[in-house]
Amino acid sequence: MNGWEIVIGVILGLLVNEMTDLSPWAARRLVRWAAYRWTTDPDVAAGYAEEWTAIIEERPGKLLKLLTATQFSVGAARRAVPRTVVAILIGHKRRLAELRTDEEMRGLGPPALMCVGGIASAGLAFVVDREELTPFIVTMLLGSLAMLVGLVAEIRQRRRSRLNRVS
Numbered sequence: 001m002n003g004w005e006i007v008i009g010v011i012l013g014l015l016v017n018e019m020t021d022l023s024p025w026a027a028r029r030l031v032r033w034a035a036y037r038w039t040t041d042p043d044v045a046a047g048y049a050e051e052w053t054a055i056i057e058e059r060p061g062k063l064l065k066l067l068t069a070t071q072f073s074v075g076a077a078r079r080a081v082p083r084t085v086v087a088i089l090i091g092h093k094r095r096l097a098e099l100r101t102d103e104e105m106r107g108l109g110p111p112a113l114m115c116v117g118g119i120a121s122a123g124l125a126f127v128v129d130r131e132e133l134t135p136f137i138v139t140m141l142l143g144s145l146a147m148l149v150g151l152v153a154e155i156r157q158r159r160r161s162r163l164n165r166v167s
Contacts, residue, residue, distance in 0.1 A: 027066045030066075031056055034072040034077075037073075
């Protein structure tokens with residue numbers, strides 16, 4: 001064994017020791033994050049955070065605490081995905097209503113609806129089939145995002161041309 005191998009071994013040992021000491025702290029943080037993603041009511045979320053923190057504290061071992069907190073956070077993320085998709089759709093509907101009132105944005109409604117529909121369909125397909133991101137879901141999402149980028153570019157170009165005509 002040469003000197004570098006000894007130094008690397010000592011450094012890695014110290015890092016592993018520090019990471020296992022950080023595990024309970026990270027577990028408490030993950031549990032709090034998960035509780036506030038599990039529900040939209042702050043009072044209920046605070047109750048969940050307290051209960052789940054107690055469960056974490058009862059677990060033996062530092063890494064088991066972190067693994068349990070990770071399970072809570074994965075469950076909360078899965079539960080929050082449908083709410084997030086609905087919030088995005090509501091926000092896009094409001095924006096589409098603004099576009100429809102602007103005379104210069106005529107003709108952009110169908111592409112915008114296709115973008116929102118594609119993103120929503122990809123999100124729904126992922127919620128239904130949580131096991132894996134299938135190529136279908138990825139293709140639909142990437143296509144919709146590309147269309148959305150083109151739509152945003154078109155809107156910006158139309159607004160610039162309108163501002164140039166005004167000035």
